[in-house]
Amino acid sequence: MTADRPNLATAARRLLATLAAVAIPAMIVATPAMAASAPDAECTPDASTACVVAIVLDGQSNPVPDVGVNISGADFDVDVTTTKEGPASVEVPHVGSYTITLDEATVPDGLFPDATERVVTAQNGIAARSAFRLTTTPPEGAEPTATPTDGQPTDAATDGTVPADEGLGGADTTRGSGPSFGQIWQQFGSGIRFGLLLALASVGISLIYGTTGLSSFSHGEQVTLGAMFGFIGIQWMGLPVWLTLILVMVVCAATGWLQDAAIWAPLRRRGTPVTQMMIVTIGLSLALQYIIQMVIGGRSLRVLPQNPRPLEIAGITLSTASWLSMGAAIVVIGFIAWFLTRTRIGRATRAVSDNTALAAATGINPDLIVRIVWIMSAGFAGLAGMLLAISFGSFNWSLGMLLLLLMFAAVTLGGLGTAFGALLGSLVIGLVVEMSTLIPGMPSDLRYASALVILILVLLVRPQGLLGRAERIG
Template sequence: MTTDRPIPGSAHDAPRPHEQTPARPRRGWRRLATLALAAAPLAFASPAAAAPGDANCTPDAVACVAVLVLDADNNRIPDVRATISGDGFSVDVVTSADAVTSVEAPGPGEYTVTLDPATLPADKQLPAGAPSSATVTGQVGSTARAAFRVGEGAQAPEQTATPSDTTTSATGDNAGGSGADESVGQTPEGDASTRDLTLGQVWQQVGSGLRFGLLLALASIGLNLVFGTTGLSNFAHGEQVTLGAAVAFLAIHSWGLAVWIALPVTLVLCGATGWLQDAAIWRPLRKRGTPVMQAMIVTIGLSIALQFLIQMLIGGRSLRVISGNPQPVHLAGITLSRSSWISMAIAAVCIAGIAWWLTRTRIGRATRAVSDNPALAAATGINPNTIIRVVWVMATTFAGLSGILVAISFGSFNWSLGLQLLLLMFAAVTLGGLGTAFGALVGSILIGLVVELSNLVIPSDLRYASALVILILVLLVRPQGILGRRERIG
């Protein structure tokens, strides 16, 4: 009789020592899958309504609404007041000659942009009969722009489309934002069946998928290392991702630290939370011989507690770790923001460092030994408790780094960031192989590609559901994952 338990290295059936976690359940992956599927509704739960953002919204993970007031020569008209309303909120904005004025909307929906004609220059009035308001459709990942032509010779904007935003003229026609700033690395939202796919769009989404996969891998590797050494599936790991972004935001904007100081401080604090959790919660539970299933329930309670704590720290709105508009960088036919390319490079270096640490260092090899068989590792002089403590610190540190890079790359974050990524992390580690760090990397890259490429053929709101489909198929077809191994029991 065989079952699937993906643990790196050879398998041994020696019992755990007294102070270690009891023998890992034979069907632990099935329990993990059950809890992951149960958590799926939480992963897709709508976050709390966000307050409108500042006047230079970046549409990476939010819906933006912009106002353009242009003359006949496409010059922006400054100091014109407008009101953006809809979906239960209303905000007043003032146009600028230097940049497109945009705000973060609470979510997808219809929004009405109304100009105040009294604030228009005397020689730049609306044409006779032209409406002073326009309705636009806000969508996550794009900027809906309401364009108004004023002055002598003003006409409706030309009918051109840009891949990352939607512009509506005062007459209600869809048009491209001529003369407007372009957002970076985005694809059009809406009904995927109405779009004509091109090779360029697919290649662009491949780049976005690699970005998402690398950032997801930073968090997933820590989740898998914890499972490999303790047998515990940590449902609070998503909140460690959010905590990294939240602490970085507070360090920069509340504590007044420079970016190059704030980020290392954030990582140290995130690592300290891992040390504290193991010292205060997980090691005492291991000493008591607490079964893994009960420990999983503790992680769910810890996850809920951390969610409320993070909301108390940063509130319910979307925030930016680093302010400023993204600078587009074109590389190998892919257009992403400069911060995205830098984040991808940092993630790749860190993942390579983890691989070197696991395979070339004494502590890394000890970690693999403990993951394979704690009792045998203890017999060779390795202290499993020390290794597990190191793993917890590493896992929370890299989860915090992942949260920082995700917030910077995608422009903003909110309290539910980790909750939304949790199911994707479980899908990634299940696909790659539970308990294997390299499996988490492979699974995360594949999940990132599938999530971004699926945006080309299904509505954007359903793209994360593709990860759940993959999770189910993997459990049915190859439960041990891509790099997992079968183990004989009984």
């Protein structure tokens, strides 16, 4: 088995490159899968509805009411007024560019806007946000700029109670000659958040590959299952969040046991080649996608019923749910590290990953270890899915499909088969995805492709990944 492992790694990398060529356009189209839910009750974006949101904040990031805003585009012109609850949103008739103009006559005395006009691009399924900040100091000059939409995994998923600050979906990251330090720091925090949650989802892929040599393409749907079960527990059953998190882990872990008992263990006993098993994972992925879509439908759903609230820590403003999700991810990742290094089962897992035949000769039961790995991997992926849905405000049936290529990129970048490599690779991918939005002229939909470019560049220099071991072939 060990002699074939480098060949399997080479085949996996070639398959990943092929899938990247096909999946990058699909990811760009599917980006609304992680788009935020509607900022308020006036407009709810879906597959056929586009919204434009105008946000006016004071120096303390509090909504400023009674400010007039004009939203205009081709054959469309409407005046709206902000409220003390937050932004003003409208449904626009078609996708494209819209100009948001602030009525200076309605700005409270003693306050000055940082700009009076901005341009956003409306797309179906997301809310295109633009934020105006009022300060007590008149700006030297402000020109119309384009602001990104909130169809990216940031705190744009929140409603009008969340400040549209740097990196919060509606941040004016293109204002001025370049991003400020505050914007860079904000996106750095968003990247760490995304990287931690991606690591929690990716570690299972790495453990499964390390112990079986199988690249599981159905792992993304395990993430979606976690988000779906979280939605069912909180929204349908009315369970508290902490209890739902525990139940989601248990239920998703049970699906991992069921998969191995019903599919993978019988295939291993029959000596099915890994390539054929990989194809089975693709079929399982498609089947789970349709099952999930039958249960929850094709629209985006919010897991938490209440509106997220902002919390600033060390100059980084994220929703309170995001900070708690990051804390939970750190605790679970710490547990995984302790489990793999300090427990007998963890050391046995590493032994099976290094050399299955030698591990079996020392008395370790490889089938039992693989069964435990499937259970743990599915449970952690489900937990990651619920935390992602909570952090980013909403999810839909294609969440796992959108994340799958990033998870493979993370484990390949870190080193195939190494759990710690998956963590490092995920952090790198998360930072690249979020920081790339600061590049002037960089479309937000291409931020995932930028992560794959980094993956290719690193593998050209270090084919085994950052923490992988170079192995001799032949």
